[in-house]
Amino acid sequence: MKARIRAFDWASTPLGVVDSWPDCLHIAVGLMLDSHAQIVMFVGPQFVALYNDAYASCIGNKHPHALGQPARDYWTELWADLAPLLQQVLTTGETVSARDRPFRIERHGYPETVYFDISYSPVRDRDGVIHAVLCIVSETTARIRAEQDLREGEQRLRMLFEQANTGIAVGAPDGRLIMVNDCFCEITGYTQDELRGRRFEELLHPLDRAASQLQRESLTHDCANFNMEERLLRKDGTPVWVAGSIGGVFDATGRLTQICTIIADITERRRAEAQERRLAAIIASSDDAILSTDLDMRITSWNSGAERLYGYSAPEALGRSVTMLVPFDRTDEEPSIIAQIRAGRRVEPHETVRLHKSGRQIEVSLTVSPIFDEHGRIVGASKIARDITMRKTAERLQQILIAEMKHRVKNILATVHAIARQTFLNSRSPDAEVFDARLYSLSRAQDLITRDHRDGAELSALITEVVSPYYPERFDISGPKMLLSARAALTFALGLHELATNAVKYGALAMPGGRVAVSWTLENGRFDLIWTETGAPSADAPSRKGFGTILIEEVMTAEIAGEVVLEFHPGGLVCRVTAPLDATWIQAD
Structure with a gap:
């Protein structure tokens, strides 16, 4: 700038040739050019600009054209802000100073707000006449913007700290908590005041x-972070x-100054993982074949029970179509099952046939x-298969045995019937007819017991069967x-x-x-049945x-x-039967 100022045509400016400048101006310009501080000097009423190298770098594309020109011509965008400051110093002689004063300036082709520490002082001659305003400035834009960014960052960090859905705590190197957020309090059950310290x-x-x-004690500058899964004890234990x-x-020296702890409640996740492990153990150890498929019928899981039942190892089965287990004559079963699953419809448990690896058919x-x-969303199907081959074989054998037993019982009853016919001299006698009816009732009861392949008979079905020959439409049967x-x-x-034959001969029928009404109840550990006849002729208890x-x-x-207990009433017979429910002859269904 010394060379520029020396070579500049000052004669063409309001300042005139350099030799005509007052001594105070020469001295001020010399001090300005030798200084490393950012200095600009505005001389005379037109505020003609002179500045040093340090100042030139902060006015951007205004340099070098602003040198020797009135400030108004090159600081037009901020002249309304700058002029009063310069005029105040020039007219009053008072120094004007400020820290981080903003100016709206265009120095790189676009307007921007910049900040300076300023000190505007008068330059006087020996007579006290003010010839110029000496402006010593220091641009603080970078610092101001850094502080603004820091404040904004701190504000964002504060919002993140306060609104985070994870617990955050800041502590001293010894682990004492300094600051905690609300989520940390929710997880631990303590208030912020209770946690501090x-x-x-x-x-x-x-x-x-x-x-x-x-x-915590292992934290170093080179190893500044540890992950952890731990158990906290809430305030309530x-x-x-x-x-x-x-x-x-x-x-900066590598000394630990603070510790930041971030936590999230994973209790439910741990509980779910434990549940998954239990389920996996159950599935792995189950004797039942448990497998799963995707909606394309590809096998996605295969337990040891499936290996035992079907003969395929897990590597052999995974990824293959489950139709490999389906016999040729049942190929429509698996697509039908997947279609129901995909549609969200229930698939009822059922019995079917599947194939072993050897080709042997298995009833499941x-x-x-x-x-x-x-x-x-439905993404697949889980299947549990149980080998029922032995049970089905036993059922078939049971059916054969029951059929044989029924045949033999009927033969025995037929033999008894033939003997009875020979015993009674007159097969048409009342005694013979009564015996035949009793034998027939016994035969029908035997059929009912063996019909459902159970060791017994359901009471309502038994009553219906027994009274079926005796005007069944005139019976009211009810009970659990x-x-x-x-x-x-x-x-x-x-x-x-x-009871029925007596009702036909002498009673309501x-x-x-x-x-006739037949009803029973199962209450308070007792079985109560009552046979009630109505509309019968008056009857007295029999003499024998x-x-x-x-x-x-x-x-x-x-x-x-x-x-x-048998009770004889004018309207008909009433028979009451009571027994404890814990008796071996009865079982609530």
């Missing part, structure tokens, strides 16, 4: 404290699993359930489901047969409008007990370990 390790489960303290990290903040009981992803043992069913059949009465009152009573 406490060591982080004090919040941990006793078994986890030593490891956490060792991590409830353990909470948390995952997160412990990080160190170091100064199959249960199918949908598999959902985390969004609730219950199963009688085979022996008790036969006794009940004979007893009910006696002997009259056109007569009816016949076989039927003995069968009802004594044989049935002994069989059920209960009590049987």
Whole structure:
């Protein structure tokens, strides 16, 4: 700038030739040019600009054209702001100073706000006349913008700290907490005031404290972060699993100044993982074949039970189509199952046939359930298969044996019937007819017991079967489901047969409008059955007990370990049967 000022045509400016300048101006210009500070000097009423090299670098493309020119011509965009300052110094002689004063300036082809520390002082001659304004400035734009960025960053960090859905705590090097956010308080159950000053390790489960303290003490500039999964104890003593990290903040010398701890509650995740491990263990150890497929019927999982049942190892099965297990005559089953699963429809448990690796057919009981992803969408099917080959073989054998037994029982009953015919001299006699009816009732009860391949008979079905020959439309039968043992069913059949035949001969069924109601209850540990006849002629108790009465009152009573009472009313017979429910002859269904 010395060379530029020396070579400049000052004669063409309001200042005139250099030799005409007052001594004070020469001295000020010399000081300005030798200074490393940013200095500009505005001379005279037109405020003609002179400046040094340090100042030239901060006015951008205004240099060098602004040299020797009135400030108004080259500082036009900020003249309204700059002129009052210069005029104040020029007219009053007072120094004007400010720190970080903003100016709106165009120095790189676009307007920008810049900041300067300024000191505007008058340049006087020996007589005190002010010839110029000496402006010593220091641009602070970079610092101001850095401070603004820092404040904005701190504000963003503060918002992140306060609004984060993870717990954040800042502590001293010894682990004492300085600052915590609301989420940290929610996880631990303590307030911010309760947490400040406490060591982080004090919040941990006793078994986890030593490891956490060792991590904190191991923080160095080269190893400034540790991940962890630990148990916290909430204020109420409830353990909470948390995952997160412990990080160190170091100064320029490498000294640890702060510790930042970030945690998230993973209790539910740990619980879910434990549940998954339990389920995986159950599946792995299950004797049932458990496998899963995607919606394209490709096998995606295969447990040891499936290996045993089907003969394929997991590597052999995974990725293959599940149709490899389906016999040729059942190829439509798997597509139908997947179609129902894909549509969200229930697949009922069912029995079917599948193929072993050897080609042998296996009878299985199959249960199918949908598999959902985390969004609730159906992505596959889970299948549990149980080998029922032995059970089905046993059932077939049982059917054969029952059929054979029924055949033999009928042969025995037929033989008894033939002997009875020979015994009774007159097959048309009342005694013969009564015996035939009792034998027939016994035969029907036997058919009912063996019909469902169970060792017994359901009571309502037994009553319906026994009374079917005796105006069944005139019976009202009601009561809960219950199963009688085979022996008790036969006794009940004979007893009910006696009641029904008595009703036809002497009771309600002997009259056109007569009816019989049979009902029972299972309450308070007792079984109560009542046979009630209505519309019957008046009847008195018989003078002697016949076989039927003995069968009802004594044989049935002994069989059920209960009590049987016959009551004779003007409207008809009432028979009450009571017994404890824990008796071996009865079982609630």
